[in-house]
Amino acid sequence: MEARKMFSTDRYVTRGVNEVVPIELQRMLWSILEKRQVRGDQLDHLQIFELSAEWVDGEPLQKVLNRQEQPFHEEVIYVDHTENLAIGVTVWIIDSGEYSTALLAEEY
Numbered sequence: 001m002e003a004r005k006m007f008s009t010d011r012y013v014t015r016g017v018n019e020v021v022p023i024e025l026q027r028m029l030w031s032i033l034e035k036r037q038v039r040g041d042q043l044d045h046l047q048i049f050e051l052s053a054e055w056v057d058g059e060p061l062q063k064v065l066n067r068q069e070q071p072f073h074e075e076v077i078y079v080d081h082t083e084n085l086a087i088g089v090t091v092w093i094i095d096s097g098e099y100s101t102a103l104l105a106e107e108y
Contacts, residue, residue, distance in 0.1 A: 006043045006095045007033045016104040017091055021051070022084040025062065026102065029091060032066055032077060044068035047093040048105075051086040054078070060085055 013026060021029075029049050036043060050065040062079040090105040 005037055006045065007037075007047075007093065007100045009095075009097075010099040012099060012101045014101065014103040014107050016107045017102050020089050020104070021086045021091060025051070025064075025079070025084075025086055028077075028079060029064070029093065029102065032064070033093065036066075041073065042071055043095075044070045044073075045095045045097075049091040049093070051089040051091065053085050053087050062086065 007030070011030065017026065032049075033043065033047060046068065048067050050067075052063045052065075053060045054063050055061070059080070062085050064077045064079065065074065066077065067074040091102055092105055092108065093100060093102045
């Protein structure tokens with residue numbers, strides 16, 4: 001029997017995330033996890049995404065820092081095609097085994 005891939009079950013998003021993180025950016029966070037699995041990365045059940053912005057040539061880019069504790073991983077991804085930026089937001093995506101939930105750190 002093949003082991004279940006983390007973050008591949010039903011996905012839920014809290015009201016807080018829906019209020020402060022644009023839907024296209026929410027989709028991108030899930031996509032980052034999917035791509036890491038395809039790459040063969042070992043994922044922790046808790047994924048942390050710190051959202052901020054950086055300006056390049058006068059244009060804002062969404063900066064996404066994805067990190068986890070076990071095994072340690074830290075990666076920065078820049079998104080230049082989002083209209084609404086999420087700045088100063090930390091999103092946790094937690095895999096419970098039965099489902100995955102995206103929530104703001106302060107909603108835990």
